[in-house]
Amino acid sequence: xxxxxxxxxxxxxxxxxxxxxxxQARTAWLLAxxxxxxxxxxxxxxxxxxxxxxxxxxxxxxxxxPFAVDPAGVSNYVDLFGDPLFRKVxxxxxxxxxxxxxxxxxxxxxxxxxxxxxxxxRSFFRLGYYLPVITSIVAVAxxxxxxxxxDTGPINQVLGLVGIDGPDWLGSTTLALPTLIVMTAWxxxxxxMVIFLAGLQTVPREMxxxxxxxxxxxxxxxxxxxxxxxxPTLLFGAVITSIGYLQFFEEPFVMTNGGPLDATRSMAMxxxxxFGFGNxxxxxxxxxxxxxxxxxxTFVLFRALRSTD
Amino acid sequence: xxxxxxxxxxxxxxxxxxxxxxxxLPPRAERGSPWWLYAVLGVGLLVMSLPFVWMVVxxxxxxxxxxxxxxxxxxxxxxxxxxxxxxxxxxxxTYFVNSTVVAVVVMLGNLVFCSMLGYALAKxxxxxxxxxxxxxxxxLMVPGIAVIVPLFVLVTxxxxxxxxxxxxxxxxxxxxxxFLMRQYFLGLxxxxxxxxxxxxxxxxxxxxxxxxxxxxxxxxxxxxxxxLASWNNFLWPVVVAQTEDRYxxxxxxxxxxxxxxxxxYGVLLAGxxxxxxxxxxxxxxxxxxxxxxxxxxxxK
Numbered sequence: 241x242x243x244x245x246x247x248x249x250x251x252x253x254x255x256x257x258x259x260x261x262x263x264q265a266r267t268a269w270l271l272a273x274x275x276x277x278x279x280x281x282x283x284x285x286x287x288x289x290x291x292x293x294x295x296x297x298x299x300x301x302x303x304x305x306p307f308a309v310d311p312a313g314v315s316n317y318v319d320l321f322g323d324p325l326f327r328k329v330x331x332x333x334x335x336x337x338x339x340x341x342x343x344x345x346x347x348x349x350x351x352x353x354x355x356x357x358x359x360x361x362r363s364f365f366r367l368g369y370y371l372p373v374i375t376s377i378v379a380v381a382x383x384x385x386x387x388x389x390x391d392t393g394p395i396n397q398v399l400g401l402v403g404i405d406g407p408d409w410l411g412s413t414t415l416a417l418p419t420l421i422v423m424t425a426w427x428x429x430x431x432x433m434v435i436f437l438a439g440l441q442t443v444p445r446e447m448x449x450x451x452x453x454x455x456x457x458x459x460x461x462x463x464x465x466x467x468x469x470x471x472p473t474l475l476f477g478a479v480i481t482s483i484g485y486l487q488f489f490e491e492p493f494v495m496t497n498g499g500p501l502d503a504t505r506s507m508a509m510x511x512x513x514x515f516g517f518g519n520x521x522x523x524x525x526x527x528x529x530x531x532x533x534x535x536x537x538t539f540v541l542f543r544a545l546r547s548t549d
Numbered sequence: 550x551x552x553x554x555x556x557x558x559x560x561x562x563x564x565x566x567x568x569x570x571x572x573x574l575p576p577r578a579e580r581g582s583p584w585w586l587y588a589v590l591g592v593g594l595l596v597m598s599l600p601f602v603w604m605v606v607x608x609x610x611x612x613x614x615x616x617x618x619x620x621x622x623x624x625x626x627x628x629x630x631x632x633x634x635x636x637x638x639x640x641x642x643t644y645f646v647n648s649t650v651v652a653v654v655v656m657l658g659n660l661v662f663c664s665m666l667g668y669a670l671a672k673x674x675x676x677x678x679x680x681x682x683x684x685x686x687x688x689l690m691v692p693g694i695a696v697i698v699p700l701f702v703l704v705t706x707x708x709x710x711x712x713x714x715x716x717x718x719x720x721x722x723x724x725x726x727x728f729l730m731r732q733y734f735l736g737l738x739x740x741x742x743x744x745x746x747x748x749x750x751x752x753x754x755x756x757x758x759x760x761x762x763x764x765x766x767x768x769x770x771x772x773x774x775x776x777l778a779s780w781n782n783f784l785w786p787v788v789v790a791q792t793e794d795r796y797x798x799x800x801x802x803x804x805x806x807x808x809x810x811x812x813x814y815g816v817l818l819a820g821x822x823x824x825x826x827x828x829x830x831x832x833x834x835x836x837x838x839x840x841x842x843x844x845x846x847x848x849k
Contacts, residue, residue, distance in 0.1 A: 260746070261674060263751075263752050264673045264674050264675060264752060265673070265674065265675040265676065266752075267669070267673060267752035267753055267756070268669040268673040268674075268675035268678070269669075269675060270753070271665040271666060271668060271669040271673075271753075271756065272665070272666045272669050272681060274661075274662045274665065274722070275662045275663065275665065275666040275722045275727065276666075276681070278658075278662065278718070278721050278722045279684075279688075279722050279724075281703075282700065282703075282718060282719040282721075283688060283691055283696065283719075284684075284688070285699070285703070286696035286699040286700045286703065287688075287691060287695060287696055289699035289702075289703075290695060290696055290698060290699045293698060293699060293702075303702060303705055303706075304705075304706065306702050306706065351590070351593060354586055354589065354590050354593075355590065357586055358586060358587060358590065365590055365594055367833075367836075368594045368597055368598055369593065369594065369597050371597065371598065371601070371829060371832075372597060372600075372601075374777055374781075374828055374829070374832050375601075375781070375824075375825045375828060375829070376780070376781040376783075376798070376799050376802075376821075376824045376825060376828070377781065377783065377799075378781075378783055378799040378802050378803045378806075378824070379799070379802060379820075379821035379824040379825045380600070380821075380825075381803075381806075382802060382803075382806050382817050382818070382820070382821045383600050383601075383603070383604045383818065383821050384600065385806070386607075386814050386817075386818065387600060387603065391618065392616045392617075392618055392620070394603060394620055397618070397619055397620055426596070426597070430597070483690055483692070486692075487692050487693070487694050489694070489783075489784060490783050490784075490799075490803070493803060493807075494803050494806055494807065497807060508694045508784075511694055511697065511698075512694075512697075512784070512788075515697065515698055515701070515788070520698050520702070523697075523698050524698050524699070527694050527695050527696075527697065527698065528695065530692070530694060530695065531691075531692060531694075531695035534690060534692055534695075535690070538690050
């Protein structure tokens with residue numbers, strides 16, 4: 241390979257239209273082409289098509305003739321918001337995000353702060369906490385469904401040992417959603433923990449020591465030094481987790497099938513179900529509501545993030 | 550939450566370890582840690598790992614023992630019957646091969662195409678560069694659920710429903726991959742390119758033979774992320790794979806777990822082991838590679 245000698249020629253050549261500049265542009269577009277082509281066909285195109293489809297009466301019978309469908313105005317959206325089930329799944333999804341995100345963040349932050357204090361076997365702990373993140377949600381959901389079995393499941397068995405009569409976690413309309421939230425927090429906290437651990441490295445030690453000299457206790461140092469410094473990291477974690485939780489799907493699919501009585505049915509499941517029923521227009525409209533919610537959340541939180549700089 | 554596979558986790562982790570290396574000691578470590586902290590973290594570790602231990606242990610118990618009350622912790626009888634059922638009756642080998650083929654193709658596609666665009670955005674001058682980069686950034690967060698219906702219509706009309714290309718084509722490129730590779734290329738010195746140009750190398754050769762070989766750690770990260778995302782993906786495969794010979798592992802496991810095999814605990818747990826263990830193995834193996842990559846770049 242060539243040595244790293246200083247050659248002034250390319251710097252001068254970069255100004256103006258030289259053969260070098262033209263060959264660079266040609267190479268750049270050739271390099272960009274496969275990505276742009278695949279991305280246009282399989283991501284950008286469908287994002288736009290989804291919006292268009294949500295204003296048509298497309299059904300599964302139109303699958304082979306997607307351009308022959310009739311415009312339907314906003315009727316899909318009217319139907320959607322008039323559907324009590326859609327309102328129910330929207331509320332379920334909102335609860336899932338509003339409870340699940342803070343829960344996951346608090347657990348992850350506690351784990352990160354704890355790991356940051358210890359000296360030995362830290363990477364071992366970190367790996368252990370991280371493992372659920374990389375595993376298939378489907379597989380994890382299967383395992384948890386059995387762990388949570390009311391009669392034979394280990395969780396109620398253990399509760400029985402200390403005299404607690406464990407409930408039917410997934411069969412109860414009041415407990416099923418909170419149970420799924422806790423399980424999802426269990427699966428995802430390792431991811432946030434790793435991000436928060438990285439964020440903790442950005443807290444200047446001098447600031448913590450100065451605060452200690454000034455008489456600040458552990459909690460005060462955490463609250464008034466660590467948290468403010470980590471604010472961008474915490475916001476990033478909140479955005480990423482909210483976006484993920486808005487789409488929650490596999491857990492109810494495998495563990496409750498949306499039940500009991502739609503107590504755990506999510507917006508993503510609603511889209512999937514409508515798609516399965518062949519109501520492509522309504523499914524597109526529902527998916528766009530979800531998409532807009534995700535986009536809005538991303539925008540709002542990143543604005544907040546920028547204002548802290 | 551199909552698309553919610555940690556996009557930057559391992560990169561963050563790598564960065565963190567890097568930072569720790571540069572910064573020296575971990576902060577506040579010198580004070581020593583109280584025993585109770587280890588105890589609390591240890592209990593946490595148990596909560597995080599016991600479901601997996603229980604999964605593996607139960608998968609080698611006979612069906613009756615899996616359901617016994619009170620449960621046995623260690624199997625009284627060790628059996629492979631659950632795995633035999635996966636092999637003989639439920640064609641899990643097919644699903645395993647399907648998952649592997651799709652994940653490997655997705656991984657290779659991302660390695661090649663994302664590094665190509667990442668390099669162009671980081672190191673080449675061209676008109677429209679800003680627009681392309683804005684497009685990549687602006688679409689980082691497109692959720693799979695938002696495109697599922699038109700994607701199915703498209704793939705069906707291309708004649709690709711229930712085919713391997715139908716399974717992998719939509720995932721061959723990801724914006725996060727471009728972002729990751731661009732960031733890594735930005736950190737490589739321009740002088741390498743200038744020198745190669747002086748030596749008469751063409752632009753494409755400079756990318757492929759000079760610059761790309763220097764991106765090992767970033768490629769490893771990208772490979773891991775895209776392989777895992779594909780291996781665990783569920784929403785799209787469950788829509789596009791319509792017959793059993795095209796199921797991927799999560800699709801098969803999910804459909805069996807809600808279908809007529811729903812009550813075969815042992816078999817389903819063995820299925821979960823087959824989905825989860827390879828991923829853990831790959832992760833542990835590549836983690837070591839990350840450490841090596843950092844060590845190499847540290848020496849360099």
